[in-house]
Amino acid sequence: MGDALPGLVFTPIHTRRAFEEICQRIREQLAAGALKPGDKLPAERELAQQLGVGRNALREALRSLEIAGIVRLQKGVKGGAFIDEGDPGRMDQVVQDMLSLGSISIDELTEARVHIQDLVVRLVCARATNADFDALEANISHTEQMTAAGQFLDRVECSREFYSLLAAATRNQVLSMMVHSLTEILMKFIYARVAAGGTPQPRLVEKRRDFLAALRARDTVRATRLMTAHLKSVHVLLKPAVPSTRKST
Amino acid sequence: MGDALPGLVFTPIHTRRAFEEICQRIREQLAAGALKPGDKLPAERELAQQLGVGRNALREALRSLEIAGIVRLQKGVKGGAFIDEGDPGRMDQVVQDMLSLGSISIDELTEARVHIQDLVVRLVCARATNADFDALEANISHTEQMTAAGQFLDRVECSREFYSLLAAATRNQVLSMMVHSLTEILMKFIYARVAAGGTPQPRLVEKRRDFLAALRARDTVRATRLMTAHLKSVHVLLKPAVPSTRKST
């Protein structure tokens, strides 16, 4: 055979696998509006036949769409694959995976959290309603009870809810999802630390009440300063708890 | 039969499916450090036997892990499932899906983008090196060429790169991922708009040079102001392009 022609480059032929093709088609119909939450896809056997693929390939596609929160699979007659409304918690898993794989570090997480939470607080100061404040107040009261009862693990759950309530008050689900993904993963470390008998955050309720007062007064500067200071104090406690997540290959 | 005992509540029995169990185990070993990037899992047939499940179930698990960027599947002898390093682009898909499903709106995306990009700019002002500035400078020059040549679609690609370079200069991959996920999705709309013959952003190169000058001068106030103004001008152009993504059920 002759030598290869110089300068000829071939773009790599990425043999599309069946399940990829299927996922793409579903997503296209979704983006185009042909499919929307609540719709029901044909049964596996039937859809596989329509698409001209085996049930295996179709199931792999449905599985990945289910993980993505796009479809919900229900068993039984009248079951099937229903278009779902998405899973905000999916971003949590993304961040968790990236951390487990060592592609991001705890430091990057905490830094991003401090900054984005600061942004959240500013938006909350501008937008929160009295109902939001009351919800936060109730959460703090609950936290106070847990503290008094010495139930520090439950108190960690209160903190989770606190940040969720705060994020919800931004009225922006994108920001809410993002800050949630950062908070959740760090809360896991805090939970583990507390479960192991670590020293619980002192004066937590007091700090929360100060912070809420600043929110109610729409005092953005004070609120953001309190939040940032609190997060930094939490994060330094967290540092020694980080497992060996080195970023080398 | 007698009546149900009052007050008795049963937690829902979530019949764990085989693939869920498998995914969880892999992730646990990952978080514990027992598995790390580069490691190779046993072959499908063998691993299925070890786990006492069918090859189908195992493949569904591997498939979802592959989508998550955790494993990479290679064909052929010496192939198999290798632990990967994660896919930063996965967050893009999450945001895209949530938008397609109508769980988030374009408005929420643009608002989050403005605020987080503001945060990015502030970090860049504080941390960017001359190498970062030079890379941005080169990108702007390229943008200038594309503008002069009237290749506006290529210019959109330049914009993509511009924001990526900017995000990389924060030295925080978490923020980088997040802002990337927001930018990418809006870039798709911009690309479609330009491809449809829409009016390209006027004075883009000039604005970029102004902005870069502010960055080089570490003038945070001016840089953030320029960026915010630019994004808002882009986003208003974008508004009529949004498809029917209503949030009702």
Added chain:
DNA sequence: TTGTTTTTAATGGTAGCACCATTTAGAATA
């Protein structure tokens, strides 16, 4: 008729097999 129980059919969940395409190592060959 009305309420309850049983039956039945549809559907996802899983196992197992066969075969194909790809890929690499190693053997065979020039």
Added chain:
DNA sequence: TATTCTAAATGGTGCTACCATTAAAAACAA
């Protein structure tokens, strides 16, 4: 020594069979 051929391992896919679950429909009892 270099090339070509062969073989084996592995993921990709299709197919069948069977199980567990579910809700509708039918059968039954009051």
